[in-house]
Amino acid sequence: MRSYWSAIFGGLGIIGLQSVPVWGHGVVITHEVQRAIAIQARYDTGEPMAAAQVTVYAPDDPTTPWLTDTTTADGEFLFTPDLGQPGTWEVQVRQAGHGQILAIPITETAAGLEITSGEAAQGAPNPLQRGLMIGSVVWGCVGTALFFSRKPKA
């Protein structure tokens, strides 16, 4: 008999405990910092591809969509790739019979995973970038030379 009542009150207790968050409209918010990829899709006229169809393909299976979604009104789309899958991630954006596939390489380096931007992945440095790189190398070497050529302190 004692065990019978214990079972009843025990059960009510469990129900009560489970119900508390519902009555109180409890909310649990956590946060996690992740590396995401931002896509900006525009027509060549500069007009954003608003609400365009987006399909993401992971390197492990380039034929099956890993994620499908749409762009924002500004033609933007943000996703977090599975960094456990290094390789070339491909993002297809389509609208009104026109579209393009963007390849985004994620490579493993000594410093960890590195995401290469689409622009850099698809083109060589422009003349300005190349000039900056050459200038940096030259300035670094000149600075080294000046360091070694300085007069010793008395």
Place this chain on the structure above:
Amino acid sequence: MTKRLLFLILIPVLAAFGQGCDTAPEAEAPVTPPEVTEQTTTEATGTLQIRANGEERARDGFTSKDGWELSFDHIYVNLAQVTAYQTDPPFNPERDDPLQAEVEVTLPVTTTVDIAETDPEYETVLVGEITAPAGQYNALSWVMQPATTGPAEGYALVLLGTATQNRESIDFALQIEETLAYQCGDFVGDERKGILVAGETADLEATFHLDHLFGDSRSAPDDSLNQGALGFEPLAALAENGRVEASMADLQTQLSGDDYDILRGILAELGHAGEGHCRVTDA
């Protein structure tokens, strides 16, 4: 000692600077001929099909931006040097970067296909197929050039059909003798194409967008596609006794200068890979 050290350090600096000031830097050098992977019996290969597609507009007809109902009896396209590529980095036809192929395979024949032909299974027309190394073929090129034989003899593109508006009906035969070489990137569409697994069959598609030429009444009049399209009205104005038959040479003299320029520009935009754009290069 200090001078010697300075000299030693400056030598590589000047050498690096000299390379940087080269008027023809390596990154901007002309395209090196892509390496063709020779197929051997030990290589993992599959069958790569190249198909042509005029979409439902070619098969079922459509209404032009200026209200002409178009139906096509035949749309002949003569395709040569059809080549599929595995490129790295992926080829983007909307940039100036060259197509850098790691593997390429070319159909050995020139073929005329009818993209108005309805294939109930594929809705596309087989141009040809070839045994190819497995991998991801993410670029396609072809040359649309005048046929030397067959129904399109003398022309690269022939559109035969009927245009109807209100009670007026015009039979048309547009015969394009221009040679155009298209280079396209990855296929863009409902499904991925060109991913060839050893022992299996994959396909790539040369797609022709007729709405670029005639516009489409289903799009808004101010849609950029309709704004750039020729429409059918300029061609209807050339009809005699309910028929217009014209080559590019004829159209150059019969169309207005602006309309002829629009037509030439559109021909360069006709070729796609699914919904993906192409660029036209020297044939």
